[in-house]
Amino acid sequence: xxxxxxxxxxxxxxxxxxxxxxxxxxxxxxxxxxxxxxxxxxxxxxxxxxxxxxxxxxxxxxxxxxxxxxxxxxxxxxxxxxxxxxxxxxxxxxxxxxxxxxxxxxxxxxxxxxxxxxxxxxxxxxxxxxxxxxxxxxxxxxxxxxxxxxxxxxxxxxxxxxxxxxxxxxxxxxxxxxxxxxxxxxxxxxxxxxxxxxxxxxxxxxxxxxxxxxxxxxxxxxxxxxxxxxxxxxxxxxxxxxxxxxxxxxxxxxxxxxxxxxxxxxxxxxxxxxxxxxxxxxxxxxxxxxxxxxxxxxxxxxxxxxxxxxxxxxxxxxxxxxxxxxxxxxxxxxxxxxxxxxxxxxxxxxxxxxxxxxxxxxxxxxxxxxxxxxxx
Numbered sequence: 572x573x574x575x576x577x578x579x580x581x582x583x584x585x586x587x588x589x590x591x592x593x594x595x596x597x598x599x600x601x602x603x604x605x606x607x608x609x610x611x612x613x614x615x616x617x618x619x620x621x622x623x624x625x626x627x628x629x630x631x632x633x634x635x636x637x638x639x640x641x642x643x644x645x646x647x648x649x650x651x652x653x654x655x656x657x658x659x660x661x662x663x664x665x666x667x668x669x670x671x672x673x674x675x676x677x678x679x680x681x682x683x684x685x686x687x688x689x690x691x692x693x694x695x696x697x698x699x700x701x702x703x704x705x706x707x708x709x710x711x712x713x714x715x716x717x718x719x720x721x722x723x724x725x726x727x728x729x730x731x732x733x734x735x736x737x738x739x740x741x742x743x744x745x746x747x748x749x750x751x752x753x754x755x756x757x758x759x760x761x762x763x764x765x766x767x768x769x770x771x772x773x774x775x776x777x778x779x780x781x782x783x784x785x786x787x788x789x790x791x792x793x794x795x796x797x798x799x800x801x802x803x804x805x806x807x808x809x810x811x812x813x814x815x816x817x818x819x820x821x822x823x824x825x826x827x828x829x830x831x832x833x834x835x836x837x838x839x840x841x842x843x844x845x846x847x848x849x850x851x852x853x854x855x856x857x858x859x860x861x862x863x864x865x866x867x868x869x870x871x872x873x874x875x876x877x878x879x880x881x882x883x884x885x886x887x888x889x890x891x892x893x894x895x896x897x898x899x900x901x902x903x904x905x906x907x908x909x910x911x912x913x914x915x916x917x918x919x920x921x922x923x924x925x926x927x928x929x930x931x932x933x934x935x936x937x938x939x940x941x942x943x944x945x946x947x
Contacts, residue, residue: 572598578628590784606781650721650729689719711742826925834883
């Protein structure tokens with residue numbers, strides 16, 4: 572739908588606001604641009620309706636190079652919502668909402684009905700609010716009008732430049748909820764600029780995090796929370812949000828030291844060894860700590876009377892294992908699906924490096940979601 576191809580922007584004083592960025596926004600996507608002040612997010616958004624022109628590179632909308640489009644016509648087909656609303660104070664609410672359809676010479680009867688429908692859509696009774704003036708509405712009500720004014724001419728694209736940042740927290744949250752609900756109905760392509768990570772995580776289909784004119788990470792909110800691209804992204808998200816999102820620690824943080832045994836240990840000796848270490852299984856290893864299998868107490872007990880047997884004879888060789896570089900979520904799935912109490916952790920070379928047990932999982936989760944969530 573919208574495509575940036577190697578776009579840069581250098582202002583007259585030599586400041587490079589954008590540095591060779593390329594990305595695509597899909598049709599019907601709520602796409603959030605976020606980053607610290609001066610990162611280039613607002614410059615990027617303003618290039619879509621040519622309020623700012625690129626120094627180099629191309630921007631395409633629906634496979635059309637917008638540099639070849641009439642900028643006035645382009646803007647009339649792109650909704651625009653700004654932080655300070657911009658309602659015309661001498662016009663009624665109905666006249667403000669109908670402004671762009673009227674400029675586009677749309678049929679008056681059709682757009683007047685559209686005005687009433689849009690007011691109703693955001694919880695403003697048309698009979699009560701249509702003929703009022705902006706000064707007679709609260710800040711949150713005015714911002715609702717600003718949003719539906721951008722929708723009035725049925726534009727395929729809507730740009731929203733920090734539209735809720737001037738509102739009180741309650742009004743802001745209500746409008747975020749309203750935007751999510753509206754988007755489910757209207758399915759417009761929305762480009763939303765914000766400096767608030769909580770807002771971005773709440774409303775976005777994808778988030779584009781920018782720093783010094785470059786794109787640092789562009790992913791879904793869930794992926795960004797689970798896999799921050801670098802320390803800047805982690806810092807920008809904030810540790811509290813990462814903790815609150817339930818980000819799982821690495822396998823190596825959860826595994827504990829295994830109780831191991833050689834394959835030649837006799838069964839009577841093995842039972843005594845297990846009792847000493849208070850475990851119900853032994854991880855059997857060979858030279859170089861190579862993992863061979865697992866010997867469970869029940870299997871040892873079943874064959875206990877056969878004095879010729881060693882752990883090598885009764886150990887389970889096909890027991891589930893996990894490599895140390897795999898996500899913990901995978902380990903949890905294996906333990907749950909196979910109904911096992913422990914999971915050997917191996918290196919890429921097959922050596923035993925640790926074991927994840929149900930109790931070690933409980934311990935780390937208790938720390939993470941208990942006292943751990945307050946750590947900074």
